[in-house]
Amino acid sequence: MSSFDRDFGGHNFEPVEKTVLLDDMAAQLLERRPPGDPELANEYRILVVDPAGQEWEYPIRGEVLLGRSEENQIMIEDRAVSRHHLAINTDGKLFWFQDLNSGNGTQLNGEYVQEGWLTGGEEIIIGNSRIYFLIPGSATDNAEPQADDLPMDPGSLVAAPIQDAASLVATPSPASPAAAPEAEEDDEGGKWLALALVVFVLGLGVAGLGAWFLYKRLGAGKKPTVIGQTSARSSLKKLQHGNKLIQEGKFAEASRFFRMAASSVPESNSYRSTFLERANIAGIEAIAKKYYNEAKKLYYEEDKACDAYGSLKKVSKRSSLFKKADKLRKRIFNKDIKRSLRMIDLMIASNNPVERKKARKKLQELQYCDTDLPGIKQRLTKLNQPHTPNTPSVPDPRSARRPPPPPRRRRYRRPSYRRPKVRRSSGTISQGVSLFCKGQYAASIVHFSRIIGSSSGSKRRKARRYRSAVKTFKRYINSGSAYGLLKAHRAARKISNCNLSKYKGRLAKAFIKEAKRNEGRSRYAAAYRSYRKALRYNGGSSAAKSGLRRIKKKATKLYGQAEVLMDVDPNEAKKFLRQVISILPPSDPIYRKAKSKL
Structure with a gap:
């Protein structure tokens, strides 16, 4: 029973392949036809040959999943095929395939690959099944010698002629009994002829085997791939990621990804120019975004209108931010730069050397921001001309020196002859340090104040330093900020090293908190x-x-x-x-x- 009769004939036939219709689009994708169907002759399609010898054609209009499971668009009953084995996809112009981490792998033209491009005529082997990618206008020509048609023993191709020749030579002629020696000679000649024929056939086989090995070794007949099989997946991922970055506004990273995608494509590919063009556009957008954000920060936050005006000039006309940048630039010119120019004109017209010097400085600042500002060169030329005032210049009242104030009269005070007070000792400095280490900061301050009032010399100076350090420690120890705790820690080190480990732990936590902020x-x-x-x-x-x-x-x-x-x-x-x-x-x-x- 032929495969066509088995597929389209009897009523009791159950099809080998089970097609799962997911939706309307999937039903259109999974439409299968027998080989050579004229309706699919003008479409990209695949020819699937399963182990049973059944052949079906499927059009490729989108993503197609192949495997042993019924969840795939094309189910292949082959135990050597994984449940989800292969995916074939297209974007309307390019076609590619990808192995879905199958157990037995996928072969493309006899080599195991993970993914690759499809340009027409490729043979994909999954398990014991074969898939051929056909382009529009190509005829389905997959006729190969079947196992039933080939002889079981290659020597049978020569054995039959040898046997017939031997029988003809060995049969004597009944008409002439005297021709026996001649028959024996003919028998020997036939054997040598058969042996020569066997050697000739074996030589042809060896030569053909060597030619096939050389053909496979040099890789002749393989179609050049558009992108290397190992870099196809990475190039597509980089392209998709670059488009996503452009949508998110990350133009610098998008330019980098597009250039990486272009580097993985040969120069002969037409998509390389597309990648490079997108990379240039993303780079222009990145530069424009940088200068536009910088100008907004300078103008709205730092109040530097001149620098913002110069930054906006660097925004390219090819970028999408040019209209916004031009609008902000006109606003800065009409609101700030025009006002500065009017003030400069008043300074120039005042005929005051000091004011003219200030006007020159302002003009140089404006010229540094933008050399193409209208009226800058004319004003500088006017300032460079020699100053010939028509009226006597009025001196600047701010430059006139004021006379010094009269000296204050000191009041006479009679000197006092009081007896100096006797200062009594109120403790030692070590007692104040001990109070500080116990946590009695107020008592320590009072103790050091008594020492200051009752002593003199180096002891008094040391008590003052300790009292100031205790006050600083008490003020900043509960502040919670890292720098406040640092001040408290430094003050404690000036007094004593007691309980410093506790303060170090709090200080480290404060610095970690500030670092996270x-x-x-x-x-x-x-x-x-x-x-x-x-x-x-x-x-x-x-x-x-x-x-x-x-x-x-x-x-x-x-x-x-x-x-x-x-x-x-x-x-x-x-x-x-x-x-x-x-x-x-x-x-x-x-x-x-x-x-x-x-």
């Missing part, structure tokens, strides 16, 4: 310094060590971004390198690399 605000340099200070006071703090590891990882990431952006945007790359230098200490190897790049 700075890290949340993206102030990584300050956070790094705070973590280092926390380790100085508590060397076993796991929170400080993990924070330092996070910041070092961030610095390493910034250095990697700077390396990628060095060819796209050197200014942005230098900015990242400066951040790395400000975060890490000079002893770190990444610091030295960033320093050498700058």
Whole structure:
């Protein structure tokens, strides 16, 4: 019974393949036809040959999953095929396949691969089944010699002719009994002829085997792939990730990903120019976004209109932010720069050398921000002309010196002859230090005040220092901030080393808290310094060590971004390198690399 009769014939036939219809689109994708169907001749399609010899054609209009499970769009009854073995996909222009971590793997033209492109004529082997990718207009020509048609023994191709020749030679002619010797000679000649024929056939077989081995060795007949099989998956992922970054507004990272995708594509591919063009567009958007955000910060937060005006001029006309930048630039010119120009005109018209000097300085500042500002060169030319005042200049009242005030008359005071008070000793300094170590800060301050009032010389000076240190400690010990606790710690060290371990622990916790707050605000340099200070006071703090590891990882990431952006945007790359230098200490190897790049 032929395969066609088995598929389309009797009423009791149960189809080998079970097609699962997921939805309307899936039903259209999973439509199968016999080989050579004229309706599928103008479409991209695959020809599936299962172990039973059944052949079906399926059009490829989207993602198609193949495997042994019924959950796939194409189910293949082959025990050597995994439940979810292979996926074939397309975007309308390109076709590719990917192995879904199958047990027996996937072969493309006789080689095991994980994924690859499909350009037409490829043979994919999964388990004991074969899949052929056909392009529009190609005829289905998969006729191969079956096992039933081939002889079981290769020697049978020559055995039959040898047997017939031997029988013909060995049969004597009944008409002439005297021809026996001649018959024997003919028998010997037939044997030598058969042996020569066997040797000739064996030589042809060996030559054909050598030619096939050389063909496989040199890889002749293979179609050149558009992208290397090992880099196809990574290129597609980078392209998708780059588009996602552009949608999120991360243009610098998008430019880096597009350039990486272009580097994995040969120069002969038309998509390489598309990748490079997207990378250039993303780079232009990144530079425009940088200058636009910088101008907004300078204008709205730091009130530097001139610098903001110069930054907005650097925004490219090809970027999507050009309209916003031009609008803000016109606003700065009409609101701030015009007012500065009017003030400069008044200074020039005052004919005062001091005012003219100020006007020259302001004009130079405006010219530094933007050399194309209208009227700057004319005003500078007017200032460079010699000053010929028509009217006598009025002296600046601020430059006139005022006369010194008259000296104050001192009142005469009669000297007093009081007897000096006898100062009594009210304790030693060690008693005040002991009160401080016990936590009696108010009593310690009172004790040191009594010593100051009752003593003199070095003891009095030392008591003053200790009293000031106790006051500072009492003021900042409960502040909660890291720098307040640091002041309290330094004050305690001036008095005594008692209970310093308790204060060190609190100080380390305060620095860790401040470092986390700075890290949340993206102030990584300050956070790094705070973590280092926390380790100085508590060397076993796991929170400080993990924070330092996070910041070092961030610095390493910034250095990697700077390396990628060095060819796209050197200014942005230098900015990242400066951040790395400000975060890490000079002893770190990444610091030295960033320093050498700058």
